[in-house]
Amino acid sequence: MENAGAVALAALAVGGIIAFVVITGFAYSTLLERKVLARMQVRVGPNRAGYIPIPRRGKDDLRLLGGVMQPLADAVKLFMKEDFTPPYVDTWVYNIAPIITVFPAVFSLAVIPWAPLPQWLADMTPHYLAPHGYLAIAPGLNVALLFILAITSIEVYGVVLAGWSSNSKYAVLGAIRSTAQMISYELSLGLTLLIPVMIAGSLNLNDIVVSQQQNGWFIMLQPIAGILFFVGALAELQRAPFDLLEAEQELSSGYNVEYAGMRFAMFMMAEYVKMIIFSAMWAVLFLGGYAGPLVSQFPMLGAVYMILKIVAGLFLMIWIRASWPRLRYDQLMDFGWKFMLPISVLNVIVTGVMIVLAEEGVFDGMLGWFGLLGG
C-alpha cells in the first residue's frame, strides 16, 4: 500500500472530527436529558449557565437559551474535584476500569455511516473514502455490525472490574446485576440484529442503509424487530426501565459508587456515548440511516438526517425514563428469557422462511411486504 500514510492521515482527520462532534453531542445529550426530564416533571431544568441576554425596554433582559453552557460547567466542576481514591481499593484495576468502559463506547463510532460521500470529500480522499462511497471513520469494514456487538460487549468488563475493585458491596452488587442483564439481553439483541442483516444480505451498515432505500425502512417491514431492538438496547444501556444496575434506593448508585471526579465522568460519558451509538444503530438498521429527501443532491444533508434520527432515539429513551417504573430483578430476567428471546428466535425463523420463499418465487404473483423482502 503506497498510500497508507495518506489514508492514515485522512482517517485520523475524519475520525477526529466525528469523535469531537459525538463527544460534544454526549455533553449536550446530558443537557437534553436533564431538560426533557425537567419539562416532563413540569420543571424548568438547568437554565442558569450561559444564557444569551436580550435587552428589552422597560423590563428585565429576556434570557434566551438558558443553560447552554451547563455541560461545560459540569465538566469544569468534575475536573476541579478532588481525585480521591478510597482506601482498600485495587488501585490498578480501579484506575483502568473507567478507561475500559469508555474506550469501547467511542470505538464503535468507527463504523457508523454518516452520509453518502460528497464529491469534494471523495476528491480529497481517493484511497480512503472514495472506493466505499460513504462517510464513516472505517468505511471498509464488512463485518461492521459484528464489530459493534463485539466492542460494546467489552464495556461490561469495565463495569465488572469497577464494581469488583471498588471493594464495596454496593458496587459489587451493581456489577453483578449488570453482567447478568447484559448476558440475558445480548442474546435477543443479537438475534434481532440478524433481521436487517438477513434482509439486506450484508453485515456492512452502509449496505443495510442502501437496502432500505430499495425495500423501505426496516421498521415498516419488521416492526417487531425494530421494537425488540429498541427494548434490547435499553437493557444493554442499563437505561430505565432496565436501570436496576443503578437502582438508587437499593445500591445507592451501582458499580460507580466509589468513583468521583473525572473517573466518574468517564462512566457517565461511556453511558451517554453508548446511548448515541445505539440510537445511531437503531437509525441505521431500522430508520433508513442517512436516507431522507434531497440526500442524493446534497450528500451532507444525510448527516443532518442521521443526527435528527439519533436525537429522536435519544428523546424516546428519555421519554421512557420519565414515564415508566423500574422492573424488579425477577421481572427483568423473566422478560428477557421468557418473552424477548422466544419472540426474537421466532422472528428470525419466520423471516428466514419468508426470504427463502420469496427467493423461490412463491410470492411473485402477490403484492405486499413479502414480495419486497426478496429484493
Added chain:
Amino acid sequence: MLGYISELIKGMAITMRHMITPPVTIQYPEIKRPVRYRFKGRHELKRYDNGLEKCIGCALCAAACPADAIFVEASENTDDVRFSPGERYASTYEINMLRCIFCGYCEDACPTEAIVLEDKYELAFYDRASAIYTKDMLIVDVPINGQQTPQVVEPGVFTKSIPIMEDPK
C-alpha cells in the same frame, strides 16, 4: 399483555402532556412569591405611630422562649431620654437566629404586641456571630409622622407602660 402495553402508552401520554404544559417553577431570587398571612418569619420590634418603641424591656418573651434564643436587658426611661412609654425600655435586645425555632411564643407572651414574626425569611449567615440579631436590626423604621428615639417629651404624658389600646386585637 395488551393491557400492559396500553398502560405503558398511557403513561407516556401523561408525561408528554406534562411536557407541553408550562413549568410551575418560580425563578426564586428574581421572583419572590409573597408569604402567607400567618407566615412566621424573622421577628420585628414594632413602634407606635409617634415613633416610640412598643418594647418595654419586660423580658416576658425571653421567659417564654423555649429555645432560650432571646436576651433582653432593660434600662430606665426618663422624660428627657424616652425610648418607650412607661418606666423602662429594652436597652439590649438580641435574638440568636441559630437558636430560634420560629414557634411564635414570644409574640404570644408580649404584653404590648411589640415583637411580631414577620415575612422576612432569607436568614443566612457567614459566621455564627452574625446570626445574632441586635435591636438595631430587629426594630422597624420610624413611621412618617413619628420621631426618632430617644425622644424628649413633656413630663407626665407617657406614664403607663401598656397604654390603653384603641382597637385591641
